[in-house]
Amino acid sequence: MSGARTQHPVAWMAWAASAAAVVLLVRNPWYLLLIAAAAAAVRWRATGERPTPGTVRAFAGLMVFPTLLNFLFSRAGETVLLELPVRYIGGPYTLEALLFGATAGLQLACLLMLMMTFSLAVSPTDILRRIPSGLGPAGITASIAMNFAPQARRSFEAVREAQQVRGHTARGFRDLQSIVTPLVILSLESAMTVGEGLATRGWGSSVLSSRRRGLAWAGVGLFAAGALAWALAPQRAWLAAGMAAAGASLLLITLTRGGTRSRYRPDVWRPSDTLMAAAALGVLALMAVLILLAPALLAYEPYPRAAWPGFSWPLALGACLLALPAVLFGND
Amino acid sequence: MIEINRLTYTYPHTDRPALADVSLHIDAGQTVLLTGRSGSGKSTLLGAVNGLIPHYYGGRIAGRVVVGGMDTRDHKAHDLAALVGTAFQEPASRFITRQVADELAFGLEAAGLGGAEIARRVRETVERLHLGPLQDRPLDQLSGGEQQRVAAAAALARQPRVLVLDEPTSQLDAESAQGVLDWLRDLCRADGLTTLISEHRLGRLLPEVDRVAALSERGRLEAWGAPAEVLPRLPYGGPLIEAARALGVPAGLSDVALRELRERLLAWRLPPGGAAAGEVRLAARGLGFAFGKGFELHPVDLDLRQGEALAVLGGNGSGKTTLLRCLMGLLAHRGEVRLEGERIEGQPVAVRARHLTYVPQWPSAFLFADTVRDELWTTLRYRGLHSQAHAPASVEAMLRVFRLGEVAGRYPRDLSAGERQRTALAAVMIAGPTCVLLDEPTLGMDSASQAQLARRIRRWKRSGLSVMVATHDVEFAAAVSDRALVLERGRVAAVGDTAQVLFDRPELRTALQRLSGRERPACVSDLVTDTGGEDADD
Numbered sequence: 001m002s003g004a005r006t007q008h009p010v011a012w013m014a015w016a017a018s019a020a021a022v023v024l025l026v027r028n029p030w031y032l033l034l035i036a037a038a039a040a041a042v043r044w045r046a047t048g049e050r051p052t053p054g055t056v057r058a059f060a061g062l063m064v065f066p067t068l069l070n071f072l073f074s075r076a077g078e079t080v081l082l083e084l085p086v087r088y089i090g091g092p093y094t095l096e097a098l099l100f101g102a103t104a105g106l107q108l109a110c111l112l113m114l115m116m117t118f119s120l121a122v123s124p125t126d127i128l129r130r131i132p133s134g135l136g137p138a139g140i141t142a143s144i145a146m147n148f149a150p151q152a153r154r155s156f157e158a159v160r161e162a163q164q165v166r167g168h169t170a171r172g173f174r175d176l177q178s179i180v181t182p183l184v185i186l187s188l189e190s191a192m193t194v195g196e197g198l199a200t201r202g203w204g205s206s207v208l209s210s211r212r213r214g215l216a217w218a219g220v221g222l223f224a225a226g227a228l229a230w231a232l233a234p235q236r237a238w239l240a241a242g243m244a245a246a247g248a249s250l251l252l253i254t255l256t257r258g259g260t261r262s263r264y265r266p267d268v269w270r271p272s273d274t275l276m277a278a279a280a281l282g283v284l285a286l287m288a289v290l291i292l293l294a295p296a297l298l299a300y301e302p303y304p305r306a307a308w309p310g311f312s313w314p315l316a317l318g319a320c321l322l323a324l325p326a327v328l329f330g331n332d
Numbered sequence: 333m334i335e336i337n338r339l340t341y342t343y344p345h346t347d348r349p350a351l352a353d354v355s356l357h358i359d360a361g362q363t364v365l366l367t368g369r370s371g372s373g374k375s376t377l378l379g380a381v382n383g384l385i386p387h388y389y390g391g392r393i394a395g396r397v398v399v400g401g402m403d404t405r406d407h408k409a410h411d412l413a414a415l416v417g418t419a420f421q422e423p424a425s426r427f428i429t430r431q432v433a434d435e436l437a438f439g440l441e442a443a444g445l446g447g448a449e450i451a452r453r454v455r456e457t458v459e460r461l462h463l464g465p466l467q468d469r470p471l472d473q474l475s476g477g478e479q480q481r482v483a484a485a486a487a488l489a490r491q492p493r494v495l496v497l498d499e500p501t502s503q504l505d506a507e508s509a510q511g512v513l514d515w516l517r518d519l520c521r522a523d524g525l526t527t528l529i530s531e532h533r534l535g536r537l538l539p540e541v542d543r544v545a546a547l548s549e550r551g552r553l554e555a556w557g558a559p560a561e562v563l564p565r566l567p568y569g570g571p572l573i574e575a576a577r578a579l580g581v582p583a584g585l586s587d588v589a590l591r592e593l594r595e596r597l598l599a600w601r602l603p604p605g606g607a608a609a610g611e612v613r614l615a616a617r618g619l620g621f622a623f624g625k626g627f628e629l630h631p632v633d634l635d636l637r638q639g640e641a642l643a644v645l646g647g648n649g650s651g652k653t654t655l656l657r658c659l660m661g662l663l664a665h666r667g668e669v670r671l672e673g674e675r676i677e678g679q680p681v682a683v684r685a686r687h688l689t690y691v692p693q694w695p696s697a698f699l700f701a702d703t704v705r706d707e708l709w710t711t712l713r714y715r716g717l718h719s720q721a722h723a724p725a726s727v728e729a730m731l732r733v734f735r736l737g738e739v740a741g742r743y744p745r746d747l748s749a750g751e752r753q754r755t756a757l758a759a760v761m762i763a764g765p766t767c768v769l770l771d772e773p774t775l776g777m778d779s780a781s782q783a784q785l786a787r788r789i790r791r792w793k794r795s796g797l798s799v800m801v802a803t804h805d806v807e808f809a810a811a812v813s814d815r816a817l818v819l820e821r822g823r824v825a826a827v828g829d830t831a832q833v834l835f836d837r838p839e840l841r842t843a844l845q846r847l848s849g850r851e852r853p854a855c856v857s858d859l860v861t862d863t864g865g866e867d868a869d870d
Binding site for chain 2: 123125128129155158159161162163164165166167168169178181182185186189190193194195196197198199200201202203262263264265266
């Protein structure tokens with residue numbers, strides 16, 4: 001855990017955001033697999049933990065579910081695997097539908113893997129401290145939301161245990177309803193508790209002067225006016241976009257520069273952070289350019305007839321750059 | 333410093349006010365103890381002072397609260413934070429960072445201080461509050477007492493003029509609690525802080541406070557004044573006050589009264605008899621557990637007989653909970669466990685639960701049905717007993733026994749700590765276990781509810797039930813148990829007759845033992861025998 005925190009949180013944010021964007025842009029399973037492997041490698045280097053059977057099952061489920069869903073409901077594709085003499089549900093069931101579903105599943109699993117690695121490296125507090133000071137109440141709401149998931153896991157265990165002590169034997173899916181309600185309630189309660197602590201510790205008190213607050217509101221107004229103009233007069237889109245952009249920048253400037261908070265132990269930005277962020281952003285830029293110039297390199301379209309997805313070594317190496325944080329741990 | 337004027341407050345979605353027409357005037361530098369039964373609105377009143385009420389929770393408010401010149405209607409909690417520092421009941425669930433020094437700095441960062449100033453203040457807080465050895469430790473590795481100190485220190489780092497403490501010692505063993513209180517007292521004296529502390533257990537705090545405010549169960553201010561005036565009027569008090577009442581000694585606890593009480597205790601003779609315990613019901617041999625590299629429960633041997641109560645004592649982190657959870661099968665352990673002579677190590681929890689049951693600390697995760705009545709039915713359904721003809725009658729009877737009739741239709745999680753505990757107990761007892769494991773059942777309970785629970789456990793024993801109670805409260809252990817087992821850092825340090833085990837360790841002696849210098853009487857229930865029917869509760 002401590003190893004994962006040696007990189008700067010902002011470098012981690014750049015890494016996670018780039019990798020997630022690449023996953024959403026790319027549908028080629030080879031590169032997706034490589035990115036998933038990179039994220040897993042980073043996570044493994046950070047924790048030293050082997051994946052538990054539970055994690056493996058969860059990932060398998062995440063991939064199988066969309067595969068089956070698409071296989072059962074999509075009728076497109078030329079390679080028919082199965083056709084039943086029944087109306088509506090008889091098919092045809094095609095190989096292409098299966099492959100398309102599997103790619104979507106892989107994409108989902110890839111995103112989850114990235115998020116798991118990211119949440120290990122960066123705590124909600126790291127993010128909270130980077131929310132502009134002008135956005136106090138929104139920050140409290142955000143922290144409640146970020147604390148929800150880890151609390152939910154703890155609550156799940158507590159509720160499961162209580163049910164067993166009261167004589168309940170787990171029976172799979174039918175239990176779901178009996179556990180969901182207490183889970184949501186418990187997790188919300190504990191997330192609210194954290195929010196209470198934040199408020200009484202003075203988090204969310206605005207250090208913005210009233211003049212700056214006025215400027216921020218002006219920014220919001222300008223942005224809204226831009227959006228409205230776009231809706232009313234789409235033929236003058238450039239004017240509307242200009243207004244919205246000006247409003248957004250005004251808002252951003254007043255909120256971030258109005259009262260930057262000092263930190264007790266500021267995170268140090270080191271050359272390795274630059275390397276990590278630059279590599280991640282570089283991969284994103286490369287993929288984005290390729291999407292525009294040669295979309296066929298990254299896409300994988302099984303319809304109408306399945307074929308092996310394309311593979312290019314330079315691109316694969318590019319995707320592997322996302323595993324850089326795993327190497328950086330070794331340097332500390 | 334704090335001016336509360338005719339404050340009435342109702343939480344959202346409720347009808348009954350949590351505080352009704354409360355007025356208080358607290359001068360700068362005073363230490364005020366806020367007391368009252370659980371659910372009487374103590375935490376609510378503290379929330380009204382630090383500004384969480386009304387802005388964070390919502391609800392309806394009338395009257396006004398002015399703290400250091402700031403009206404809480406116009407200033408939110410985060411603005412009042414500069415003036416009021418708050419430490420909550422369960423600090424661990426409210427820590428924001430992962431490390432002690434960062435936690436101390438958090439409020440200073442939020443206040444927008446400069447980097448050098450933050451570093452200076454953190455250093456100063458660490459030095460002044462003697463937190464040096466703790467400052468670089470991760471928060472989740474601190475003991476309960478250390479966490480409580482860090483929470484108070486984090487509240488104090490901003491140098492507020494008012495300190496609000498919500499039951500700062502309710503989760504601590506006697507030694508840590510005394511340590512925290514001494515530390516706080518020195519602090520308040522040195523800085524002239526205005527301090528507002530809520531606490532059930534009065535004994536410990538009385539010498540330290542200037543004023544006592546007592547809230548009634550309806551959220552009204554019942555009494556307000558100097559401790560010596562208020563205390564005799566309250567229906568509850570520390571063990572000495574209760575003993576004085578039981579023996580007919582004036583309850584003011586002046587030196588004269590204490591001397592008289594001591595003489596009466598020395599003249600007291602142990603009544604003859606005492607029930608012999610029955611067959612061994614639950615037995616463990618070489619029961620051990622290792623958790624990572626941090627904690628280990630060394631092999632424990634124990635016997636729990638029919639009609640007997642065994643107290644498991646020990647400080648925070650000594651392994652009490654681990655022992656209970658191993659017996660219930662919630663942790664994979666080493667060694668042998670027998671229930672009624674039959675080996676049960678291999679049995680899953682749900683199977684053990686036919687005879688053995690367990691109620692965890694803070695039973696909030698334990699209650700998940702829509703109503704109190706439903707909780708009882710849920711257990712019956714889990715056990716497959718819900719279709720029996722007498723099930724409805726036994727549910728209603730159980731609700732009566734646990735005095736839950738009035739709240740049977742209410743949502744369990746909205747109840748007070750005492751009511752929640754009773755609901756959890758009713759929810760496991762409905763299945764008719766023969767052996768009950770209770771983990772810190774008195775946590776967050778006021779003294780009247782504690783006394784009630786003690787009477788209830790004694791009644792269970794008379795009806796042949798076996799009970800095991802993990803607790804850090806020696807008074808409670810003395811009141812309910814026949815034998816005690818003391819754990820220290822995962823090892824059994826002592827086992828034997830409760831009064832004797834407590835008396836042999838000066839730090840574990842009960843208030844009566846300390847006053848009389850004798851092993852018995854150890855607690856008020858030694859002085860008076862339980863009266864009343866088997867079912868009715870007070």
